[in-house]
Structures are given as structure tokens and as C-alpha cells.
Amino acid sequence: MKNLQQNLLILCFLAVISACKQKQADESNTIGASQKVSEFYKAPIFENDDRLEKIKLLAPELQELFVEHAKVNKIPGIAYGIVVDNELVVAAATGLINQETKVRADKTSSFRIASM
Numbered sequence: 001m002k003n004l005q006q007n008l009l010i011l012c013f014l015a016v017i018s019a020c021k022q023k024q025a026d027e028s029n030t031i032g033a034s035q036k037v038s039e040f041y042k043a044p045i046f047e048n049d050d051r052l053e054k055i056k057l058l059a060p061e062l063q064e065l066f067v068e069h070a071k072v073n074k075i076p077g078i079a080y081g082i083v084v085d086n087e088l089v090v091a092a093a094t095g096l097i098n099q100e101t102k103v104r105a106d107k108t109s110s111f112r113i114a115s116m
Contacts, residue, residue: 005065052089055082059090067094077105 062082070078077095081088091107 055089063092070095079105079109
């Protein structure tokens with residue numbers, strides 16, 4: 001089962017990476033009004049290739065992976081999200097945020113440690 005989980009995570013990662021195609025960036029060397037970057041930096045530009053929909057299609061498999069990972073590793077609760085182009089594409093949770101009161105985790109749950 002662990003190999004299956006690892007393979008699915010690798011597959012998800014590869015699917016996201018392969019869905020991102022880079023075009024030539026404009027010649028500007030600034031990202032925002034106050035953020036300067038190297039003259040060699042080229043901002044990524046993505047084709048409209050339905051990558052958001054591709055990621056959304058993987059959401060049920062990702063949820064299964066997180067549920068199984070939490071169960072195997074005795075993790076009480078997990079909340080996670082995937083952000084693409086400043087848009088929250090997938091958000092879900094599993095388990096409990098508080099074991100004593102049995103409060104269920106949801107996609108808005110915040111955890112004290114181990115959050116990224």
C-alpha cells in the first residue's frame with residue numbers, strides 16, 4: 001500500500017509539472033511594482049491547457065492518499081490545499097482538529113505546528 005501511495009504522489013506531481021508549459025516572458029525585469037528581480041529572470045507564462053481542471057480531477061485520489069497517510073502514521077488531523085496562480089484549486093481535510101472534544105478538521109482548520 002505504501003508503494004501505491006508513493007506512486008500516486010509521484011504521479012500527481014508529474015501531472016502538475018507536465019501540465020505547466022512555459023512561454024517566453026516579456027522583457028520586464030520586475031514582477032510587481034515593488035519587487036525587483038534579476039535581469040536573467042523570466043516570469044513563467046502558462047498556456048490555457050486546462051491544468052486547473054486536471055488538478056481538480058485528482059482531488060478524490062489526493063483525499064484518499066491523505067486519509068490513508070493519516071491512518072498509517074496515526075496523524076489526528078490534516079487540512080491541505082493546492083494553490084495554482086494565486087487560486088485555491090483544491091482544499092480538504094480529514095481527521096480531528098481536537099481529539100479531546102472530537103472536533104472534526106475542515107478545510108479552514110489551522111494547526112499549531114507542521115503547517116506549510
